[in-house]
Amino acid sequence: MHSDKIKVPAPKIQNRQFVKPLLCGPGPCDYWPSVTEAVAYPCITPNCEEFYNVLDEIRAGLQYIFQTQSKLVLAMSGAGHAGMEAVINNLVGPGETLLIAARGVWDQRAEIIAKRLGIKVEVTRVPMNTTFGLEQIETELKRLRPAALFITHGDSSTGTVQKMDGLGQLCHKYGALLLVDTVVSLGGHPFFMDEYEADGVFSSTQKAFSGPAGISPVAFSTRAEEKINNRKHEPSFYFDVKLLAKQWNCYGDTRVYHHTMSPPMLWALRACLQEVSNATLPVVWARNAASTAHFHKRLQEYGFEFFVPKPEERLTTVTTVVLPKGVNYLEFTAVLREKHNILILEGRGPTEGKALRVGIMGANARTEVADILADAMADTLNTMLSSS
Numbered sequence: 001m002h003s004d005k006i007k008v009p010a011p012k013i014q015n016r017q018f019v020k021p022l023l024c025g026p027g028p029c030d031y032w033p034s035v036t037e038a039v040a041y042p043c044i045t046p047n048c049e050e051f052y053n054v055l056d057e058i059r060a061g062l063q064y065i066f067q068t069q070s071k072l073v074l075a076m077s078g079a080g081h082a083g084m085e086a087v088i089n090n091l092v093g094p095g096e097t098l099l100i101a102a103r104g105v106w107d108q109r110a111e112i113i114a115k116r117l118g119i120k121v122e123v124t125r126v127p128m129n130t131t132f133g134l135e136q137i138e139t140e141l142k143r144l145r146p147a148a149l150f151i152t153h154g155d156s157s158t159g160t161v162q163k164m165d166g167l168g169q170l171c172h173k174y175g176a177l178l179l180v181d182t183v184v185s186l187g188g189h190p191f192f193m194d195e196y197e198a199d200g201v202f203s204s205t206q207k208a209f210s211g212p213a214g215i216s217p218v219a220f221s222t223r224a225e226e227k228i229n230n231r232k233h234e235p236s237f238y239f240d241v242k243l244l245a246k247q248w249n250c251y252g253d254t255r256v257y258h259h260t261m262s263p264p265m266l267w268a269l270r271a272c273l274q275e276v277s278n279a280t281l282p283v284v285w286a287r288n289a290a291s292t293a294h295f296h297k298r299l300q301e302y303g304f305e306f307f308v309p310k311p312e313e314r315l316t317t318v319t320t321v322v323l324p325k326g327v328n329y330l331e332f333t334a335v336l337r338e339k340h341n342i343l344i345l346e347g348r349g350p351t352e353g354k355a356l357r358v359g360i361m362g363a364n365a366r367t368e369v370a371d372i373l374a375d376a377m378a379d380t381l382n383t384m385l386s387s388s
C-alpha cells in the first residue's frame with residue numbers, strides 16, 4: 001500500500017549479539033532476576049483496577065524505602081533527571097532563590113534546570129572530595145533566605161555521602177525547604193526522609209534499586225505539600241505533582257488519567273521494592289555496607305588509593321579510586337572491559353581524569369563481586385604498568 005510514496009527506504013536492523021558486562025560503574029547496575037522477569041509481565045492499561053492496585057503497592061514500597069509517612073509519594077515517568085526537575089519545578093517558583101550546596105556534577109545539573117525555570121540560583125561550595133558541615137549551610141541560609149536548599153545525599157561523581165542529620169531542621173529555621181538527590185544512595189545507604197525533615201526527595205531505579213532507568217521515585221513532605229497548594233507559579237503540566245497525585249491516588253479518593261505510564265517500568269519498580277521489602281532495609285543496607293567494606297579492604301591490600309580521604313565521607317554504593325600518576329583513566333576502564341568484561345567508569349565533571357567511579361550496590365552487593373572486581377582491577381593495573 002502506498003509503496004510509490006515511500007522515499008525513505010527501510011533500514012537493515014540486524015539481530016545483535018551482546019555480551020553483557022558485569023555492571024560495576026556508578027550506574028546502571030545489574031538487575032535483580034525478579035526485575036528481568038517483571039519487565040516482561042503483561043501490559044496493564046491506565047484506568048483499570050489492576051493498574052491502580054499496582055500504583056498503590058508501589059506507593060507503599062516507596063514510603064518504606066524513603067522512610068516517610070507522607071502521602072505525596074509517587075514516581076515520575078523518566079530517568080533521575082525527571083525527579084530532579086519535578087522536585088525543583090514544583091517547589092521553587094520563577095524569581096525565588098534556590099541555594100545549591102555544590103560538590104559534584106549533579107548540583108551543576110540542578111543549577112542548569114533551576115536557571116531554565118527562571119529561578120535565582122546561589123551556590124555554596126566545598127572541595128569535591130569532602131562534604132558540608134552545618135555551619136557553612138547555616139551562614140548561607142541566614143544570608144540569602146532562599147526558598148529552598150538543594151543538596152546531593154550520595155554523589156556518584158565524587159563518591160561522597162553527605163551527613164543529613166539536622167539539615168532539614170536548619171532549613172526550616174530560616175524558612176527554606178530541603179530538596180535532596182538520593183539517586184545513587186536510596187536503597188543502598190541509610191536514608192530517613194522524615195527524620196531528616198527533607199521536603200522534596202527524588203531517586204532513580206537504575207542504581208541501588210537494581211532496576212532499569214526510566215522511572216524516578218519522588219516524595220514530598222507536608223511542608224512541601226503546603227507550598228504546592230499555595231504556590232503562585234504553574235509548573236510544567238507533565239511534572240505537576242498536584243495532577244500526578246490524582247493519578248497515583250495519593251489521598252485515597254482519586255483514580256484519574258494524567259498520562260500513559262510505562263507498564264514495564266511500573267512492574268520493574270514494583271519488583272525492586274518487593275526485593276527490598278522482603279529483605280528489609282536494615283538487611284539491605286548491611287549487605288551493601290559489608291560488600292563495599294570488603295572491596296575497600298581488597299583495594300587497600302593491592303595498594304589502590306581512595307579519592308575521598310575520610311572513610312566516613314565515602315559513599316557505600318560508589319567508590320572513587322585514584323590511579324598511580326601517569327596511568328590513563330579512560331584506558332584503564334577500556335582494558336578492564338576488554339580483559340575482564342567488567343564495566344566501571346572514569347570520573348565525571350570535576351573528577352574527570354582524577355578518579356575511577358566504581359559501584360558495588362543492589363543485586364551486586366556481594367563479597368564475590370567485590371573479590372572479582374578487586375582482582376580484575378589489580379590485574380588491569382599490572383597489565384598497564386608492565387606495558388608502559
Ligand SMILES: Cc1ncc(COP(=O)(O)O)c(C=O)c1O
Nearest residue numbers: 079080081106154156183184204
Ligand atoms: C547522584 C545522581 N543524581 C542524578 C543523576 C541523574 O540520573 P539519570 O541519569 O537517571 O537521569 C545521577 C546519574 O548518574 C546521579 O548519580
